[in-house]
Amino acid sequence: MRSFDAIIIGAGQAGPSLAGRFNDAGKTVAIIERKYVGGTCVNTGCKPTKTLVASAYAAHLARRAADYGVVLRGEVGIDMPAVMRRAYQLTLDSRHSNEDWLEGMEHCTLIRGHARLESRNTVRVGDEILTAPQIFLNVGARATIPDFPGVHDVPFMTNSDIVVLDRVPKHLVVIGGNYIGLEFAQMYRRFGAEVTVVEKGPRLVGREDEDVSQAVREILEAEGIHVRTGAECIRFAKHPDGVAVGVDCTEGEPEVIGSDVLLAVGRTPNTHDLGLDAVGVTTDARGYINVGEDLSTDVQGIWALGDCNGRGAFTHTAYNDFEIVAANLFDGDSRKVSDRLLGYALYIDPPLGRVGMSETEARKTGRKILVGQRPMTRVGRAVEKGETQGFMKIVADADSKEILGAAILGTGGDESIHGVLDMMNAGANYEMLRWAVPVHPTVSELWPTVILSMKPA
Template identity: 60%
Template sequence: MHDYDAIIIGTGQAGPALAARLSQAGMRLAVIERKFFGGTCVNTGCIPTKALVASAYAAHMARRAADFGVTIRGEIAVDMAGVKARKDDISGKSRAGVESWVRGLPGCTVIQGHARFSGPHSVAVGGTMLRAGRIFINVGGRAAAPPIPGLERTPYLTNSGMMELGELPDHLVIIGGSYIGLEFAQMYRRFGSRVSVVEMAPRIIPREDEDISAAVADILESEGVALHPGAECIRVSGQTGSIAVTLRHADTAREIAGSHLLIATGRRPNTDDLGLEAAGIETDERGYIKVDDQLRTNVEGVWALGDCNGRGAFTHTAYNDFEIVAANLLDGNPRRVGDRIPAYCLYTDPPLGRVGMTEAEARRTGRPYLVARRPMTRVGRAVEKGEALGFMKILVDAADRRILGAALLGVGCDEVVHAILTLMYAGAPCDVMQRAMHIHPTVSELLPTMLGELVPADVA
């Protein structure tokens, strides 16, 4: 039995940063990683997919060169081997950086292998037994496959498998019309594949307001992505290069023939093989570890951070989990998960920056609210860049004039949204931003203008 002050299981976004703080505090700790350092974000999520998005954007803009008075002679071709090599290099350097960081921490022992609990404060990795009074679970999640007849006999890809794809699919069929599915849909259409997206809900990204869903659908369809909302996938069959996907829409069945199949219907936590029952750690019906508002499990001295706790599904929420745990444990600074404001982005082009409530959620509260909208065609910066698709929408409480939420679909809006997010954290009324002088020419300069054009929601 090897004794430590703390054990961290997993090196996703929360684990390495927490290891650094614990090391700085003089603790003797063990960090356990079963495969790749850096977790989903570094290896199969944010970093590699945004590298692919960048390559797809370059191809798209090259095809649009004439719109800007630029002549490119010859065919615009995409070298998928080169695209993958660039992505692998960026992701690989990030992974190596995380590993080097963790291995270099004073008092930190890195153990590679699969960890399983043998008791409330003991963990086995192969034949090695470890014990600590504090254990932090940061094991992340993975793609979930729905119970589609024939799927178990049909080759399919997930977000992880897409990272290993070195060739261009002739026809990529994507099951799932939400954030992951739509990002891959647009990028592979821009690479040159035919792309079809199947979504069981009546519209794509059903979590968003209808106007946002419709605008994103228009953008994708204008680029040639075939969308099939309101369609249930009832059967799949075939082999790579020849995949048959049978859909049912209302009472009508039809078949889509594709070369590759991507399943993008959600994720599940990596908690099913951790031996949590041996520690008495409780999970919910989906396998997520139950935690309180400070990320403590029901077992004293055990915390769960990141995707495995069901309290957020993003890199930024995982890192914020680390900040909350470190503040409470090491700084005497009480912080809670309940204090954070929901915020995320959909990285289609243009991107969707989202913060706070949707309009549907604001309407359900029953409180009076104000709304401001502006199409990107009325944003000078977007017009100048030749990227004036989308629109921006801000919701404001009619009583205290605090911002309730925003949906910003347009060029640069993945960055612009943070101006609104910061104001919301400050608890300040929207008048503070309305009176601010923003820089011209930018997308952000229109936020004060929009806030001067608020109208009651029933008038908008």
């Protein structure tokens, strides 16, 4: 049996940084990883997908070269093996950088293998038993495989598979009209595939306001992506041309024939084989570990961070989980998950940046609200770039002047949203943002104008 001051199971976004804090404090820490250091973000999520998005954007911009007075000779081609190699190399570089960092820590031991809890302070990895008074679970999540009829009778991909695909599908059918599915849909359309998105719900990105959902759909359809919503009977069968996907939508053909299928219908936490039951760590009905405001589980001395706790599904929320735990353990702080103001982005082109409440969510609070909105055609930077799709929106409390939330679906939206996010984090009201003097010409400079356009809703 080996003893440590702390054991971390999983080397995703929260784990290595937490190991670093223990190491810097002179405390011994074991970090256990059964597959790839870096977790989803580095290996099958943000790092490779955003690299692929960049290649797809380059192809899209090249096809539009004439719009900018740029002359290209011949058609724009896609070397998919080269595209994939570029993304994979960035993944390897990030993974190896994380490994080197962990292995270079004086008081940290990186252990490869599958970990299971045996008690509240012991962990088994193969034939070895490790013990520590503090254990942190950072085991992440994986793609959900839904129990659709015929799903196991046909070949399909998840995000983990498609990021290393070195060919362009003839017709990619994406099951799931949310964030992951839509990014791959637009990406592969720009690589030259025919693409159909099949969504069970009535609209794409259903958690967003209806005007956002509709604008996203129009952006994708303008690029030739087929969208099938209201697919109440999704099923699969083998077909001579690939896979037959049954949709039974109220409009259009009841079946779509694709060469390839991508399943992008959600994530499942990797908590089923950790031995949680044996030590009394409880989960909700979906398998997410129940945690308190300080991310502790209901077993003293065990915490859960990142995607496995259901309190955030993003790299930045996982890292913030680390920050909360580290601040409380090492800095004498009392940080809580509820202190977090959630922002996120959908990385289609143009991207959607979001923070706080949507207009729909704000209405449900019963407050008197103000809503301001302006199209991207009013943004000088968007006009100059020839990228005027989308709009900006802000929602505020009419009485307190508190900014409740904002959305920007438009060029630079993933960056511009931070102006509002920072104001909200600082507790500033919309008058303070109204009188800010943003730099011209930028996308962010329109926020004061959007505020001036606010009306009761």
